[in-house]
Amino acid sequence: MIFLLRRFVVLLCTLASVSFLVFLIPYLTPGDPARKILQARTGELNLDPSAVEAARVRYGLDKPVIEQYWNWGQNALHGDLGLSYTSRTQVSDLVGSALAVTTSLAVAALFIALVAALPLGSLAAIRRGKASDIAITTVTQGFVALPEYWVAPMLVLVFALKLGILPSAGWTGPASMILPAVTLSLRPLSYFTQVTRASMVDVLESPHLTAARSRGLSFAQAMLRHGLRNGLLPVVTLFSIWLAGLLGGSVVIEVIFAVPGMGRLLYQAVTDGDVPVIQAGIVCIVALTVLITTLTDLLYALINPTVRSSNVSR
Amino acid sequence: MTDTLTISGLTVELGPPGSPPILDRVSLTVGPGEIVALVGESGSGKSMTAMSLMRLLPPGARMRADAISLGDIDVLHASEHEMNHIRGARISMLFQQPKRMLDPTATVGAQVAEPLRLCLGLSRSQAHARVIELLADVGIAEPERRAHSYAHQLSGGIAQRVMIAMALAGQPDVLIADEPTTALDVTVEVQILQLIAAKRAKLGMSALFVSHDLGVVSSVADRIAVMYAGRIVEEGTTREILHSPQHPYTKALVKCAMLKPEADGSLYTILGDANAARAVSHGCRFRARCLVCTAEHLEQKCESEEPELAGCGRAEHSSRCWATIETRKAR
Ligand SMILES: Nc1ncnc2c1ncn2[C@@H]1O[C@H](COP(=O)(O)OP(=O)(O)OP(=O)(O)O)[C@@H](O)[C@H]1O
Numbered sequence: 137m138i139f140l141l142r143r144f145v146v147l148l149c150t151l152a153s154v155s156f157l158v159f160l161i162p163y164l165t166p167g168d169p170a171r172k173i174l175q176a177r178t179g180e181l182n183l184d185p186s187a188v189e190a191a192r193v194r195y196g197l198d199k200p201v202i203e204q205y206w207n208w209g210q211n212a213l214h215g216d217l218g219l220s221y222t223s224r225t226q227v228s229d230l231v232g233s234a235l236a237v238t239t240s241l242a243v244a245a246l247f248i249a250l251v252a253a254l255p256l257g258s259l260a261a262i263r264r265g266k267a268s269d270i271a272i273t274t275v276t277q278g279f280v281a282l283p284e285y286w287v288a289p290m291l292v293l294v295f296a297l298k299l300g301i302l303p304s305a306g307w308t309g310p311a312s313m314i315l316p317a318v319t320l321s322l323r324p325l326s327y328f329t330q331v332t333r334a335s336m337v338d339v340l341e342s343p344h345l346t347a348a349r350s351r352g353l354s355f356a357q358a359m360l361r362h363g364l365r366n367g368l369l370p371v372v373t374l375f376s377i378w379l380a381g382l383l384g385g386s387v388v389i390e391v392i393f394a395v396p397g398m399g400r401l402l403y404q405a406v407t408d409g410d411v412p413v414i415q416a417g418i419v420c421i422v423a424l425t426v427l428i429t430t431l432t433d434l435l436y437a438l439i440n441p442t443v444r445s446s447n448v449s450r
Numbered sequence: 451m452t453d454t455l456t457i458s459g460l461t462v463e464l465g466p467p468g469s470p471p472i473l474d475r476v477s478l479t480v481g482p483g484e485i486v487a488l489v490g491e492s493g494s495g496k497s498m499t500a501m502s503l504m505r506l507l508p509p510g511a512r513m514r515a516d517a518i519s520l521g522d523i524d525v526l527h528a529s530e531h532e533m534n535h536i537r538g539a540r541i542s543m544l545f546q547q548p549k550r551m552l553d554p555t556a557t558v559g560a561q562v563a564e565p566l567r568l569c570l571g572l573s574r575s576q577a578h579a580r581v582i583e584l585l586a587d588v589g590i591a592e593p594e595r596r597a598h599s600y601a602h603q604l605s606g607g608i609a610q611r612v613m614i615a616m617a618l619a620g621q622p623d624v625l626i627a628d629e630p631t632t633a634l635d636v637t638v639e640v641q642i643l644q645l646i647a648a649k650r651a652k653l654g655m656s657a658l659f660v661s662h663d664l665g666v667v668s669s670v671a672d673r674i675a676v677m678y679a680g681r682i683v684e685e686g687t688t689r690e691i692l693h694s695p696q697h698p699y700t701k702a703l704v705k706c707a708m709l710k711p712e713a714d715g716s717l718y719t720i721l722g723d724a725n726a727a728r729a730v731s732h733g734c735r736f737r738a739r740c741l742v743c744t745a746e747h748l749e750q751k752c753e754s755e756e757p758e759l760a761g762c763g764r765a766e767h768s769s770r771c772w773a774t775i776e777t778r779k780a781r
């Protein structure tokens with residue numbers, strides 16, 4: 137319980153401090169925020185000073201920063217993230233839908249990566265030094281070097297244009313997720329495989345596995361019952377790091393496959409100086425990241441009793 | 451009574467082909483109900499011998515032997531599947547570092563129950579009852595509570611008791627104990643040795659007791675085999691080995707075990723490096739550290755030819771040393 141409570145306090149503190157920093161972004165960059173907003177919306181460089189002052193009042197930019205943050209934070213807690221400067225739509229709608237798209241894409245990609253990496257990494261570990269190990273290691277390490285702007289068109293060329301079995305772009309349903317998810321999965325797949333391999337090598341050499349076998353357990357039984365759980369610990373951590381990392385979206389993939397995700401949204405918002413979208417986008421990503429890390433720590437403690445030793449021993 | 455465990459001509463190689471063998475033609479028998487100790491300094495190959503018997507050598511190890519058998523079971527040629535029925539049921543093993551031998555992520559109870567369920571086919575509740583019984587049987591207080599502990603919550607002594615409970619669960623014929631008390635406190639060591647001795651007697655098991663400590667071994671073993679650089683160099687009853695060691699290496703070991711200070715007050719140590727001895731391609735492996743050789747003017751023999759493990763004229767006592775062989779001839 138104390139463990140949970142502590143994690144919860146950390147979560148709140150992180151959110152509060154990060155959201156404040158994010159809120160300060162427009163004030164930390166050079167230039168007058170009110171003027172920048174108007175420029176972004178009108179496209180005009182020579183603005184009437186009275187129009188700028190009017191905008192300053194309209195957007196509440198004349199109030200002290202702390203007060204602005206307080207108002208913004210209160211609204212945000214009620215799900216009101218304000219209006220986009222450029223499109224005058226609800227920021228919560230924009231960020232919400234983009235985040236949903238990006239999250240499902242990220243989860244799909246990491247799922248693919250995991251499903252491939254666990255058996256590949258384990259096989260490489262078991263057949264350490266043999267041809268299959270070298271093949272798996274070399275190929276998956278090669279994935280890291282493949283740029284997405286090369287892989288994506290190649291996949292489109294083969295599966296959409298040549299074979300015609302998958303849509304080439306858009307966000308229209310599960311089938312349209314496959315190609316971007318596969319593209320996105322290659323690099324995590326490579327890292328997951330390496331980490332699985334390394335951790336399984338350790339597991340295979342761990343004395344308790346030998347001891348389990350000395351009691352008559354077969355290799356498979358010993359592995360399943362005493363190897364995998366230990367071997368998966370580092371992969372769990374890496375998975376959460378990648379999940380958090382992918383929440384920002386990938387501009388390259390989202391542009392090539394016309395996916396309406398966070399990458400494109402934030403890129404556009406930065407180009408347009410759409411401050412509310414940037415702020416909300418970053419705060420949401422950070423909130424999710426902290427949440428994921430917390431959940432991972434809980435999962436880790438669940439798998440690994442030594443982490444929660446102080447709570448367990450009676 | 452149980453069956454005889456026989457090892458003959460066991461050779462184990464590791465690493466690139468042509469590198470000196472880890473074990474070189476090791477032969478050993480453990481009779482029914484007998485306790486045989488395998489003694490030698492660190493790196494001599496004691497654990498390798500034990501793991502060969504379990505057929506659990508590290509990957510890449512190449513094992514050859516004329517025979518490894520337990521009664522009419524051919525351990526050497528048994529399939530992996532057959533081995534799964536031999537391990538734990540006919541041959542069990544205790545290890546040097548009991549805490550590292552337990553899965554850190556599983557409870558003690560779950561691990562003790564596992565072979566009962568998987569290998570003996572007990573139901574969940576039967577297995578649980580048996581676990582508590584087994585834990586209580588090896589002197590663990592509050593077995594119900596201990597069953598829910600994890601390895602990192604146990605002391606080394608308790609962990610070894612758990613290992614003993616697991617090793618005995620299948621009522622094996624032979625217990626291989628690989629330095630089961632080396633990692634423990636001296637007080638705990640005595641308790642564990644007594645526990646093993648009591649259990650062995652009760653179940654009528656025979657035992658191969660691996661140790662680098664002649665002192666420990668002398669209190670439990672019927673016979674002692676001394677290993678040096680992957681070779682058995684002397685073998686005999688505990689009494690014979692302790693009171694009239696023949697091989698210069700055994701003599702040195704006995705001297706070390708007695709811990710009698712030399713005339714100048716220093717403790718006796720065996721000079722030289724045992725691991726280099728493995729690479730010796732001809733002659734006696736102990737040559738580089740042997741003082742007897744020069745004293746007896748045997749340099750030429752000891753350099754050129756490795757002596758056989760030969761009887762030294764006393765019952766069930768043999769030694770691999772030219773000095774012993776020459777003395778016997780001279781008589
Ligand atoms: N996994 C391994 N890979 C390579 N060499 C090994 C391995 N395990 C042991 N050896 C080598 O095999 C030799 C015999 O080792 P073994 O563990 O049998 O010695 P030991 O007599 O049990 O020593 P100790 O008292 O330290 O346990 C040593 O020289 C060691 O260097």
Ligand code: SF4
Pocket residue numbers: 697698699734735736737738740741742743748752757770771772773774
């Ligand atoms: S054979 Fe020679 S070198 Fe070897 S132990 Fe005997 S006397 Fe020493």
Ligand SMILES: [Mg+2]
Pocket residue numbers: 496497498628629
């Ligand atoms: Mg050893």
